[in-house]
Amino acid sequence: MRRSPPTRRKSLVSAAAAAAAAEASLRDEKMLKASLRSKQHLEGPLRKYTNLLHGWQSRFFELDPDSGRLWYYLSAATRGQQAPRGALSVVGARVCSSPDHPFMFTVQSRAGDVYKLRANDAQDQEIWMTQLQLCSRRTSDCTSKTTSGLTQVKPGLNQD
Known part of the structure; x- marks a missing residue:
């Protein structure tokens, strides 16, 4: 054989x-x-630029497409125990990639607030940017829910 x-x-x-x-x-x-x-609820870690002194800080983010809000917390562990550290309305927001750092993108609300964010990799960046853009474009769906008073953010939450 x-x-x-x-x-x-x-x-x-x-x-x-x-x-x-x-x-x-x-x-x-x-x-x-x-x-x-299709717009989806999304959550996970991203790095957020805070200021020159503290630079990039790891935060836990949650995108709620029903309310049109991007919430963030100090960590996943504090999410259920503390109020959000900040929130940004993404209805009508501009979401753009940035060449400043790898996997960086910015979210600028209609009110002018800007979050500079970094994902862990290109795939996470694409997922976050796409979902944020979908929620931003679905103005009629998100606006009716955010203006009804369902989500209130205390002034000064967007400090870091």
């Missing part, structure tokens, strides 16, 4: 595995893009 050389067998298996991995990656990418098209 004659056997094929092991290197040829390995290369066939490697090629099949690579093709399967590429197909799975493409499927995951299509699912991600499809999910990004």
